[in-house]
Amino acid sequence: MGIQEQYRSEAASLLSSGEVKLVIGFGAGSTADRRRPLFARTGEEANRFVLDASCIANLSTYLLTEGLLSDGKKVGIFLKPDGIRSINILIAEAQLKPDQVVILGYAIENGQLTALEGRSVADFNGVNEKIRSLALPPAVQQDIERLEAMSPVERFQFWQDQFSKCIKCYACRQACPMCYCRRCIVDVNQPQWVNTSSHTLGNFEWNIVRAFHLAGRCAACGACDRACPVNIPLRLINARMGREVREAFDYFAGESTDQKPVLASFSKDDPETFIL
């Protein structure tokens, strides 16, 4: 039995036994290589799940739909390791309770799918240990190296060109599981910290705020990058912020569910120079 059939039947039995109220997975999309999220509430609906090498999206964003988890019931969800990593971050930030999530885990390597063992968040501690060594996709790695090789002036020019394309659609924000605030800072208009119009300055403001708000929180799932209609390589910014945080604080986002947010916590040896 292939992994798709295995997970279809597993999702169906989770639903029919009442263990979960909903399973979030993938269904067929508008083209042969696109998948769209499918929300199954019955065993029959679970038969429409698709699971193949095109299922690359991070579905964990949907867990945070307002009110979904407030009844305390469980939800099943198809997740790759980066999705599991984002679940860890969300738990650490008190947005999810671990016992409300049933994970149907899978990994894609060279176009091949393998099922990940374990169903509850705690079962994935082993995976979490490996998360730190997860390599970035080679294409991303190459882009990073290309950017690092630039002079600051060239790099600034590069980003200025990129950000000038931004149309402030906020698709990147909507796709990101970490952008869960009910009201985003860009929607604050009293005062209007971030310029609404999509000229270069306003675009810079927005993209810098986004980068900082994701420092030490990004799961590197690439959802933002894929969502961007004008193809701004947002992952490159995230990867750089991730590196900064790792080098400065030896912190790797999403390594565990009880990690303290890096920018809100301090270690005992930090000098308390902020107390004058």
Next chain:
Amino acid sequence: MAKIGVFVCHCGENIASMVDTGNLVRSLSDHPGVEVCNEYKYFCSDPGQETVKRAIREHNLTGVVVAACSPRMHEQTFRKACAEAGLNPYMLELANIREQCSWVHSNKEQATGKAIEITRSLVEKVKRNNELKPISVPVTRRALVIGGGIAGIQAALDIASAGREVVLVEREPSIGGHMSQLSETFPTLDCSQCILTPRMVEAIQHPNIRVLTYSEVEEVVGYIGNFTVKVRNKARYVDIDKCTGCGDCIQKCPQKKIPSEFECGLGNRSAIYTPFAQAVPNKPVIDRNRCTYFKNGKCKICQKTCQIEHCIDFDMQDTYEEIEVGAIVVATGFQIQDTSVYGEYGYGKYKDVITGLQFERLASASGPTAGKILRPSDGKEPETVVFIQCAGSRDPSKGVKYCSKICCMYTAKHAMLYAHKHHHGNSQIFYMDIRAAGKGYDEFTRRAIEEDGAGYVRGRVSKVFQENGKLIVRGVDTLLGKPVEVAADMVVLATAMVPQPDAKEFAKRIGIGYDEYGFFNEAHLKLRPVETATAGIYLCGACQSPKDIPDTVAQASASAAKVLGLFSREQLEREPVVAAVTESTCAGCWGCVMACPYNAIEKQDIKDRNGKVIKQVASVNPGLCQGCGTCVTFCRSNSIDLAGFTEKQIFAEVMAL
């Protein structure tokens, strides 16, 4: 409509010499919303303040900007003036055109431009100020003093004598601290115990003081006027209410060869012991790690000896109590540095190389040699004693960077005591320089040299080694530029004063700041030396910086005065500059809860009509919040705002630049 009054102060020439105040007044007069704008030589003076008040009344001003000095200096002055003229005092802003402008610039034109911008941005801010009311909190008029050295004892006595309750917590079995170990004290050479023990007895007998020895502060929660302190009373295995202090148990204890901490290892104690003869309370304690019964399950000789039933109780457990207090005085003192970092001085290797504190014990009438200065190795009188000053202090490479402040004085004292006890003895003191500032201090060191024959050699010691039964001290005399060698019988190291080993951890537990070494931070070195940055927590003694007894006692009384000032009121008015959370937008990520350095943010349940919890949000306790703004900067969803410094105000301020 905003009606703002702008008052430009010359501060004599302090501002006017570098800022064209006429130009500043002209520029601001045209600014939208500015109703009156004028300048004056000293607005903080009485006539200056009168001008402000009159303008408020005559023009019905809605806000005031005084362009003058730092708000640290005169904010209170002008707030009061506003209040007297009927304007809410929080409708005032001080534009700092002195410290941030005239004092730091040398180009008048540019300085004037900057002063205009600073003032204009505060006009924009003040337009958006809200009327605020001080927060009233009740005050529990009982103080906690942590540490029972001379600092803690003095502070406790001063507070108690003014009629307020005090709980004095000391972690050792007796109060007294280091002063109880000293022999005679500079600069007057009075016997330390003789001047200290009356204070110790007074403290324990004082009706307003509860002394908790062998106890430690585990946790402090709350805020100024309203702290709850959790104290652990460590199991003493002796019921101090029943014990008469007869000491029979101590006599009979079979474990007699335990190096005494009080005697700095120069004498022994038993497993059940009182640290010293005049201990307060004079009730023994069992050292669990050394007691034969606790080790082998057999002995209990002390219990059999004790005449009083159930007085010695091997089943005693640590107990905990919670105490409500309104103020805390931290007086946890110091330790001396571990001299083994100086291998070349031979401390720990040669028995006759000792620390200054050990010398105190040798010279003390109650010490292991009954006050005779004898070599620890063979009990003989030393003919030549070498004292090495700055053995740790002022040595960034191995020791500490700072000067321990007391060692020059106590070394002179040691040389004197030695001369008084051994009339033919020879003392040599290696020193970097003599720091003897203080009443009677220089006279004291002169006396050591002129009357008691102390030989001062300016220079550092490189090595101490043994040869033919002598300790050879090799160094340089930097005044002569020559190497010197002294054959000594005893070497005394003036070891550095360092913070308690657990000082940093302790500071975090109770919520105060500390410096790079672990000495606790005062709120302002010059103007608020006994307050900490945490309101309601005060400092005194050697836990703040190295100091001698006169300074310690002065600081202790100063901290008591601060506590009594706080206790003079039943209600406390606090600055209303506190944070508040917008519940509807808070995402409940608890970043702010973790980031708040004062633990002022709690989690709060939001319930629907049926009482069901629908979400949890952050909630600031205004009594605890110090208005630092850390949470505001952390919150990604922009759900926290700080009264008096709201985002709207700050934004307007920035945009006006």
